[in-house]
């Protein structure tokens with residue numbers, strides 16, 4: 001047996017606001033960041049578990065402290081016990097009665113739990129010598145369903161429902177695994193569409209995206225209707241009629257405003273409207289979905305837990321479900337969300353980009369294809385081409401697809417030099433007197 005000997009946390013920040021990468025109508029100057037942890041053991045096998053919460057700068061230190069508040073649950077614990085019952089380990093963390101008061105099951109504390117859960121999955125996959133998607137895809141239907149906490153779900157999804165979904169997919173697993181290795185998993189790109197980019201940069205990057213094989217691009221909208229009409233028309237002219245264009249308002253609008261605004265963009269053949277309003281507004285999203293139909297409504301990157309997703313599916317609030325690897329309480333809760341989506345027959349197109357989200361979330365989509373929904377029609381994973389060089393196993397995206405990772409683990413491990421260099425505020429990238437980068441307050 002082995003025990004967990006250390007849970008180290010790091011406040012890692014990248015000065016992305018200098019280039020306006022990641023700029024949108026609500027987030028004009030993000031510094032992409034990670035509240036990051038490393039779990040070490042005394043097993044002597046060299047394996048560590050790495051996980052993170054993605055943030056966009058200020059407050060990343062709060063998230064790192066939230067991760068530290070969970071250390072007592074795993075420090076000194078038997079590794080084999082924790083990893084051998086990941087459903088039980090998830091409940092141990094999520095059902096902490098005192099920490100639960102800070103949510104429950106939402107926000108800073110819930111995201112911190114997600115980082116710890118994902119780091120444990122990273123360790124489990126490395127110990128198994130498998131990439132996470134493959135580790136999950138090899139589990140029995142009963143083992144998969146045992147990872148999920150059905151509390152608050154059973155009016156929409158019972159354990160029996162879930163078992164039925166995964167059992168139905170089981171006979172085709174080997175064929176779909178082979179298809180995944182041969183064809184990859186579809187991707188779309190947001191690289192051309194950041195709000196801070198000039199029209200010339202938009203056109204150049206949109207054409208590059210098409211040349212790179214992407215079948216869909218996404219544009220940020222919501223700050224100025226006049227600018228949005230011009231930018232969407234410019235993008236449509238650049239890519240032609242056969243490439244899909246989605247738009248993303250990042251929660252900028254009220255309900256009626258969303259419906260009115262989208263009426264002006266609808267003539268340019270919009271693939272979906274993403275985050276039109278508050279991520280908590282279940283009925284507002286449903287009203288928007290009715291108001292902008294047949295344009296689908298997409299949301300999920302800020303949907304805080306499986307209970308909110310359940311309501312949105314029940315209410316018809318979303319037609320594209322955009323789960324995020326680092327928003328909810330880790331792999332287990334995302335499996336619950338994948339099962340909900342399968343039950344309601346809604347396609348999943350995960351949120352990614354940021355830092356490390358592409359590396360992490362690809363495992364969930366690939367597992368979903370092999371073992372849950374058994375479907376990748378109309379499904380694709382977001383891709384943004386920056387900061388991948390900071391990861392030990394960066395994503396392999398080419399010809400418009402994600403290609404399945406083969407390295408053991410969950411994809412979440414940053415290279416050592418990044419942990420040292422980008423630590424805030426004392427790493428060399430941020431330290432005073434290192435022009436041109438200046439720490440933001």
Ligand SMILES: [Mg+2]
Nearest residue numbers: 248274275301
């Ligand atoms: Mg978005």
